Amino acid sequence: MEKYRKVRGMHDVLPDEGIKWNFFEKKAKEVCELFGFNQIKTPVVEEKNLFERGVGEQTDIVSKEMYVFKDRKGRELALRPEGTASVVRSYIENQLYLKEKISRLYYFGPMFRYDRPQKGRYRQFYHFGVELFGGKHPFFDGEVIYLLSSIFKKTGIKNYSFKINSLGCSECKLKYSEKLKDYFQNYKGQLCDDCKIRLEKNPLRILDCKNKNCREISKKAPEIEEILCNNCKKHFDKVIEYIKEMDIDFKIDKSLVRGLDYYTRTVFEVFIEGEENAVAGGGRYDNLVSQMGGPETPAVGFAIGVERIIPYIKDEKEDRAIYCVFIGEEAKLWGVKNLSKVREKGICLIFDYEERNLKNHLKIYNRENRKWCIIIGENEMKNNQVILKNMKSGQQFQISVENLLDGIKEKMKC
Numbered sequence: 001m002e003k004y005r006k007v008r009g010m011h012d013v014l015p016d017e018g019i020k021w022n023f024f025e026k027k028a029k030e031v032c033e034l035f036g037f038n039q040i041k042t043p044v045v046e047e048k049n050l051f052e053r054g055v056g057e058q059t060d061i062v063s064k065e066m067y068v069f070k071d072r073k074g075r076e077l078a079l080r081p082e083g084t085a086s087v088v089r090s091y092i093e094n095q096l097y098l099k100e101k102i103s104r105l106y107y108f109g110p111m112f113r114y115d116r117p118q119k120g121r122y123r124q125f126y127h128f129g130v131e132l133f134g135g136k137h138p139f140f141d142g143e144v145i146y147l148l149s150s151i152f153k154k155t156g157i158k159n160y161s162f163k164i165n166s167l168g169c170s171e172c173k174l175k176y177s178e179k180l181k182d183y184f185q186n187y188k189g190q191l192c193d194d195c196k197i198r199l200e201k202n203p204l205r206i207l208d209c210k211n212k213n214c215r216e217i218s219k220k221a222p223e224i225e226e227i228l229c230n231n232c233k234k235h236f237d238k239v240i241e242y243i244k245e246m247d248i249d250f251k252i253d254k255s256l257v258r259g260l261d262y263y264t265r266t267v268f269e270v271f272i273e274g275e276e277n278a279v280a281g282g283g284r285y286d287n288l289v290s291q292m293g294g295p296e297t298p299a300v301g302f303a304i305g306v307e308r309i310i311p312y313i314k315d316e317k318e319d320r321a322i323y324c325v326f327i328g329e330e331a332k333l334w335g336v337k338n339l340s341k342v343r344e345k346g347i348c349l350i351f352d353y354e355e356r357n358l359k360n361h362l363k364i365y366n367r368e369n370r371k372w373c374i375i376i377g378e379n380e381m382k383n384n385q386v387i388l389k390n391m392k393s394g395q396q397f398q399i400s401v402e403n404l405l406d407g408i409k410e411k412m413k414c
């Protein structure tokens, strides 16, 4: 028989890891809600040109990594490679700007990029992201950075730090682009074929080319800082003031340009010590909403690469599940009836209806490294009680059916 395997670049999240995923999702959502953010869910499939226009045709994400296909009516569609363009589309389409002055949104879901798979790099991966629309003040950039840092703190992530830079407003970016063009023109012959096109269309993207030669040439390229206008400088200084005040660990990195076209002014990435790849990235994008047909709306956001965070989440969950063993047919129904009430009160009960003797049941639980079990046999039914056993310590307790919930809670404390 042919054995099926997962598609290259895709991955399964198995139950042990699933616990960490749930923990991360829950805590990240809690933190977002403390900051006044609400969830938005957008579809995985969007029109292809949403990303071409939104993220940029010359970006690797769009030009090389996007999953594109035609539906049965010949519409050109794409699996979303990132969330920002989709959220902007939804923000405009649903006129959220009419509802509130500032919209604070978060999302959690799969993204797709036909990237070269390697450790921490998948073709389907999850983003936990936020987008804040309508906030112009640099402290909004600071707050989004602080929110990101708070999510890491809340989920027990340590040793992370921010790299931060400013790409300037559209005028600064335009000037910078011209300056880069002049610089790279001198090396045209040595650039890769893609960068030769970028040189004409979008020289900034040469800075994130992965080709060895292009990277070498980029090292000496002019830096944006030389071009920033006074307003952009002031904006950046204010962001820095905020994050210093909030004790965020950061470094200014003048070479940070991010791989997406929509950014203006602040851009940032987060790195965990010893890791080469960023675990999160984001920035301000003040022109995207208007470029996509909405009103002038400043915006700032970030996305966390969830797969890159999960290995750093400690598995601290204590085993609170109780495995229930019934000896004999009659005990099964008796047990289900009496125990289910306890489950309704929030205690995890796992029933095993298979016919085995007690010794074999316990052998299996020992092998599976389970901690708690409840045993119900003839005697227990007769005395209207159950046995709660701690498989690790070997201790056993008899708990009467009348006092089941409190009895279990009390004994599981020890």
Ligand code: HAM
Pocket (backbone or CB within 6 Å): 081, 082, 083, 084, 113, 115, 120, 121, 122, 123, 124, 125, 126, 127, 129, 130, 131, 259, 260, 277, 278, 279, 280, 281, 282, 283, 284, 300, 301, 302, 303, 304, 305, 306, 307, 308
């Ligand atoms: P991004 O930097 O392209 O930004 O993605 C954010 C994070 O997703 C990265 O820092 C990385 O941790 C993770 N990531 C990217 N590609 C992969 C992959 N192939 N496999 C696993 N993880 C990956 C954005 O997408 C922007 N939309 C973020 C943003 C929101 N900017 C403003 N608002």
